[in-house]
Amino acid sequence: MKNKVLILTGYYYPSIKAGGPVRSIINLVENLSNEFDFYIITSDRDLGDCKPYSNIEVDKWISVNHAKVYYTDPTKLKMSKLLSILKEKDYNVIYLNSFFSFKLSILPLFFVRMQLLKPKKIILAPRGQFSNGALGLKSIKKNAFIRLARFFRLHKNVIWHSTNILEKENIIKNYNSKIDTVIANNLTRNYKELNFEKQLTKTKGSLKIVYISRIHPMKNLLQALNVLMNSNDNITFNIFGPIEDSSYWDECLTVIKVLPKNITVNYNGIINNDEVNKVLKSNHVFFLLTLGENFGHAISEALLGGCPVIISDQTPWRNLNSENVGWDLSLENNEEISEKIDFFVQLSQLEYNKMSELAFLYGQKESNQEKDIVSYKRLFSNENCYE
Template identity: 45%
Template structure:
């Protein structure tokens, strides 16, 4: 009999603007739905949208991409209604996908604290919210809530899912949780086939002498677009810098637009807005470099996508993707060393076209095996099985 997992997440398919956490659950379902039943409770609209998805039914279960999904309109995202959905849906595990999400984590936990829920084990995946860069964003507000939640014992008895040893240590340092309550299982990548290596994405733009760099992510302080722009302000070679992604914070986006106006003439910037998931791989294929100086990722699906088509990455050291230079996949640098980011960009601009193409081929070959690690799948499988057995 399959283990039934009722999963709360702010956004799910057919949405895509929320990025990583959504992709993490999609990939989890794709890999494990033969062994587990996933029942997903989510919003009826995408990030930033005022109207619901077309073609989905509200307030009832329906089959979507290997899972059963329940779409909630805003007026029904209440503690009482969530408790009703949870208790009326047979399940073995309650699975939450944020620490700070008010509607889809805190409300179910308040229902649990008020003893409105059946006594079932709870797994919580913070999804990178406690990385050193991410926790500094609205730090006072987050610190206050963490203290308040401890008084309420809101997270008492929760099993924590960390995606790396680094994230596990963040949980211990910040939340003071015991190591025995943490289960490490890396995020699952999209399912890959060896044929992916042979697929050739046509370039929509011709190769040019200018270095083509892309930023593809949500436009928010955590993703650190402003830092990328400040780096480019110091770059002396010709660069085309294209920005894809939904604006999550208009005030922050205004700051970025102001920085764009201050860039020297050798840096040409284009803003394209959101990219549909079906377009992402072909977009990456058109660039020499993916520049993503994020303040914190617990995985970074967009990094895996860039590498899967051979595009090298220039990252901060706030992701699990480390030692990239040694592996020939790119660079991971500390954010306090801005000059090193400038140096990498200028040096890579001088690499000739043939060498860049050779590097792309090598990256595609290396990343396939890195993304096909069977142990990652086994760790995720064991997370749910062990929690069920110990409950």
Template identity: 45%
Template sequence: MTPPSVLTFQRTYLPGHLGGGPVRSIANMVESLGDELRFRIVTSDRDLGATIPYSGIPSDRWSTVGKAAVRYLPQGIRSLAVMARLINRGDYDCIYLNSFFSPRFSILPLLIRRLSSPGKRVVIAPRGEFSSAALSLKASKKRAFLTASRLSKLHQGVTWHASSEYEAEDIRRVLGPSARDIRIAAPMPMSIPDSAPDADAAQPGSPLRIVFLARVVPMKNLLFALEVLAQVQVPVSFTIYGPHEDEDYWALCSAAIARLPANISVSIRGELPQERVAEVLRSFDLFFLPTLGENFGHSIAEALGAGLRVLISDRTMWRNLEREGVGHDLPLDAPEAFIQAIEDEAKLSWRAGQAARSRDYLSRKLNLAQLRTDTMALFSA
């Protein structure tokens, strides 16, 4: 029996990585469910923000990448004809879109589907685009498109994929009663380790080792982290991993780094290859991500899987961390709470068994068997 076919549209995909969480979400889904679902992924022929295509990857032909067939489309009008042909052919069971606002990889496929294959099911994963913080960026353009969507009924009858109940609430708040079919399925992690060794212990009296791992863009809120650290009294070694996607924002962060007091040292490391994430994270004491909002937060899950304590905002699905003994989730309008949390963490020094606590919390939060069931349900009528 032929597995159900899911025609997926995604702005960037492997080997690209600058797209962050959505790339990992789709790659992990394919790896986990690729034997039960037939994934065909249509994506760009270059990484996010890149000016040249991937080297050695054929353009506009199907390539096997893991358990999926992937078609890398070039820039320009030619890709429109390819998309139209793929959608018109109708040899798939469901269209899966990984954005609400993407002109090329969400709006365009929806328009083609309306004209040629209106009966085909569509599942849309907004990937955090409906959070208040995300909607505040380029707000006028987003408001205009939301109005056009409502008037044209472009999204009528689609299934919405929310990563958590928090994201489901965002979808209801923004779309109202038109979002009738919302299904919740958290993204699958790459893996959850069976055991998590304690991180390398710091020397007594040495600075608290804090790591930031995310794209350097306003949504990830690195500037807030630096402003918090400027008020911290204890010694801290702060390491920043992540691509500088927004140069204007990075300029603000660089200026904040230059103003930090002598007790805060900063290392800027750039991008961290995915295969080294777990190994590198284990050399730190605390993961710090005061994000403006996450529909999931892959780097948070990776930090917990590596055995770290985490310090994050309360705008993610990772909640009640202090009660669980794995860190803090705090409101962004209370920076003094973040300052206090860091100073408290420094006093804890290293506690044996922390890795097991973090990993156990991650395992309870992400039940892999349930995640598989929830994800398969996305694609059933």
């Protein structure tokens, strides 16, 4: 009999605004549904939306892409209702996908501490929330809760899921060194049979750059725009993603208005997941100076779209220059970032084609590896259970 795994997450399919965590869970279900029965409790609407998704039944379990999903209005999800849903089935594993979510992380842990729930295993994936960049935003409130959680031992017997060694170190540094932490890299779609098919004109002196991410301080679009301020080359900067923070976007617009005429910026709104690869194939370089990522699905997708990348050194994607697929750079050095943009501007068609194919092959090589699948099988098994 398969283990029953209950996933609590703020957003799930068909969300297109909530970014990488949604993709992580979709990929998890797609890759492991033969091994485990997945149940998902999530919001009935997308990030920032006031209305629920159309054509989705709410407040009942429905089948969605190899999982049973319970969509509900988060504003009406009271403590008694959540406890009732959680107790409907005897789950082997409860998998939480946020450290700070009150309803979908803190309350379930409270139920367990009060012995109202007795799963064999509880796993918490903080999804990059302990990175220095993430904790630097609303730091007073976040640090206060971390201290309270430690004091009340809210996370006693919880297994922490880190997607890489850096995230593990951040959790230990910012929360507690005496925790049980398991590393399992985020899974991707299966790209092993994908072929390189990018055909994009590249002339010296011009460049098409693409950004695909949420418009939020964490993603650091403002610095990317400021870096372009000093460029003398003909650059088109295509921006895709939901405006999650309107005041931050206003700051970005202020910079966009004073950019030199050789820089063209296009904001293209929200992009559906099935359109991402097409967009990447029509741009030369992916640009994301994020303050922190526990994985970076957009980076993985960019490489598979044949886009070499210029990213910050705050992601697991490191030492990219040694693979000749781009750079992971310090956010403290705008001049170096500008130099790498100029490098791409000056590439010829032949030089770009070679680098583009290398990016694709590297992205394909780094997609689902057997060791990652095995790590998740162990994570969701009955091993390391507590009484």
